[in-house]
Amino acid sequence: MFAVGDLVGFDIETDDGFTERHYATIEQFRKRDGNNYRRKPTQPYAAFLAPEHSSTQVLPLTKLTQAVDDFEIITDHSTIHADAREWNDWYFKCLRCGGFTYKGAEVMAIHKQSGQRVRLCNDCYKPEELARLGHHVMFYGRDSREIIAALTANPEPLVGPARDSYYEKSEGESYREWADAFPWLVPVPAAELYEQWKGERDRASAAA
Numbered sequence: 001m002f003a004v005g006d007l008v009g010f011d012i013e014t015d016d017g018f019t020e021r022h023y024a025t026i027e028q029f030r031k032r033d034g035n036n037y038r039r040k041p042t043q044p045y046a047a048f049l050a051p052e053h054s055s056t057q058v059l060p061l062t063k064l065t066q067a068v069d070d071f072e073i074i075t076d077h078s079t080i081h082a083d084a085r086e087w088n089d090w091y092f093k094c095l096r097c098g099g100f101t102y103k104g105a106e107v108m109a110i111h112k113q114s115g116q117r118v119r120l121c122n123d124c125y126k127p128e129e130l131a132r133l134g135h136h137v138m139f140y141g142r143d144s145r146e147i148i149a150a151l152t153a154n155p156e157p158l159v160g161p162a163r164d165s166y167y168e169k170s171e172g173e174s175y176r177e178w179a180d181a182f183p184w185l186v187p188v189p190a191a192e193l194y195e196q197w198k199g200e201r202d203r204a205s206a207a208a
Contacts, residue, residue: 002026002047007067007127009134012054018145020138023067023131024051034058053135067130072110080108080119094121096129111137114184144185147178155190159197 002008004026012020029037029044037044047064049057074080081091081104092105095118105119109130114137120129141148151158158179160172169177179186179194186194 002044002061002064002066004028007131008047008049008064009067009070010049010057010059010064012051012057016145018141018148020054020142021070021134022051022054022138023134024049024057025127026064030058052131053138067127067134070112070134071130072112074108074110075106077106080105092119094124095119096124097121109133113137114140114182140182141185144178144182147175148185148187151175151190152187155187155193158186158190158194 006026007023008026009021009023012022014020026047027050028048029041030046030048031037032045034046044061046058046060049059051057084091093101094103094105097103103121106122107125108117108119109125110117111133116133116137118129118133157171158175160170160175162173163170176194179190183191
């Protein structure tokens with residue numbers, strides 16, 4: 001059951017055929033015809049949303065999920081700070097408090113699909129931080145549409161040859177660099193081809 005003020009996640013289909021995941025708070029409930037309820041509804045049908053990075057939406061509640069469902073929330077101190085020494089520090093500071101404080105992170109939110117994460121203190125951890133992280137991931141996809149479309153049409157360039165140059169990358173090298181940085185965005189056929197290519201490369205290296 002949703003309430004006004006809940007932070008929710010929802011998908012928006014773009015004009016060029018992509019699906020974007022957005023987050024917004026429920027501003028008010030709407031009837032099936034899109035009109036307002038005169039009284040407090042007992043079984044609302046839709047919600048009016050004003051996402052930060054898209055136009056306003058009126059969506060059935062069946063199209064919404066609680067935003068927190070897209071994230072894993074971790075409060076265990078040892079897990080939050082497990083990799084801190086790799087960054088030459090004993091612990092991770094709160095991302096929002098920044099370098100002006102020694103306040104350590106107390107909560108880590110991980111975006112389940114991408115693995116992107118943010119570490120915050122309890123004071124800075126608010127629902128809007130989940131939306132900020134989710135939209136951060138969404139913009140990775142928005143900025144990669146051309147590459148995604150190209151690899152969807154033809155995944156072969158992803159496993160193209162490398163260029164024998166220190167200063168310039170081949171098309172294949174550029175695609176692989178992108179795929180390694182954003183593995184969740186790689187189209188499935190291209191991802192399968194890339195895994196096969198990496199397996200063959202590793203076997204060839206082991207045999208050399």
